[in-house]
Amino acid sequence: MTLVTNIEEQKIWQILEMVNDPEVPVLSVLDLGIVRSVKVNDDKIDITITPTYSGCPAMDMIRFDIRLKLLEYGYKNITITSVLSPAWTTNWMTVVGKEKLKAYGIAPPNPTQIVCDTKLFAESEAIQCPLCNSYHTKLISQFGSTPCKALYQCGECREPFDYFKCH
């Protein structure tokens, strides 16, 4: 019985891999680390997700997309619950996710403990340019095009780029 349930849950996880973040479409919701649990009881599916940021406007969309994708595969009895604790951290992002981000032109987050410095005007740990791989980069603004990103510029190739900031 337990084995059967696990196989069912495994199927759900595989389907969730196909649901992408609407704002960073190269990342699946699993790459982002926002799916916290999947439970299957007979035909009833319970999925728990957590937001990246409190005001992330993509959350409603993500919830909708998860439901839609599961419906597509014939699952109907779906409950999606949002939880806030423990709070999401960039450490939950998968290694594959970080690679996909870089290939997409967004610098992936450095490990939290190195870079989250609250001291004023503190120089952040070097962020690698996702385009030319130089570490000769500088922070333009801690706040970028979405809540989860900061704005950087590369001193070598001169290109501005987004950095998925540590959180």
Place this chain on the structure above:
Amino acid sequence: MQNAGFINNKENEEDKHASLNPPSAGRVAFLLHLADTNLILAQRNAEWCGHGPILEQDIAITNISLDLLGQARNFYQYAADLFNQSTDLPGTIATEDSLAYLRTEREFKNLLLVELPNGDWAQTMLRQFFFSVYQYGLYNQLINSSDLQLAAIAGKSIKEVAYHLKWSSEWVVRLGDGTDESHERMLKAIENLWPYTGEFFIPEDYETSLLNKITMASLKGAWLLKVSDIFEAATLPVPGNTYMQTGGKTGNHTEHLGFILAEMQYLQRTYPNSIW
């Protein structure tokens, strides 16, 4: 709580928070105070959208606005859950939308500071700084609350506030220790805003049900210490004791709040039952 104007007959969303504590009017009032303060400051900061001094800072202040709005939603959703559990009027349901958009000035419990007009960039930066120092300390206490949902919202939010605090502190230093004109503008901003900072630490009954008076007093000390540190770096004077304005927490507001609500609530009141 009484049957106020903000209850809807609308079905609730799927997001029900588990493990609720025994409902109480004080707890709901406290959550509304937190939610209203976040919502009104979010609305004020959003007025800068398209008007910031440079594009990157325009984006920064609106990012902060979005964070505050998200935090407000979490508080409103939780308040609505508690309200719906405690109401003895079957069929009447509060939602995050009815709480944000169908309450009147006298029902709003936000701090007076956040409803004041933006003024110039210096005044907006100083207000954000005063507020972020306060909010960081407050959330740091609420993380340990026995109310697990409140603790969860605080734990989620404090990571965002850490960025707001750093950013606004840097602006206070940059402007205070900047040019003659930026320094002058900061002095003016301090004069305008300082009398609205005392309200943070004068507790209402609904606050002391979740934060004891000793905690409030220690928050005040820590706040003043942090502000003094940053002001020193910014070559700005810390004002002495002065008369402090109060009333926001109990619904006695400045003349500015009505105009904000008129603009913010227009859509929901004109097209009832719109959702976020």
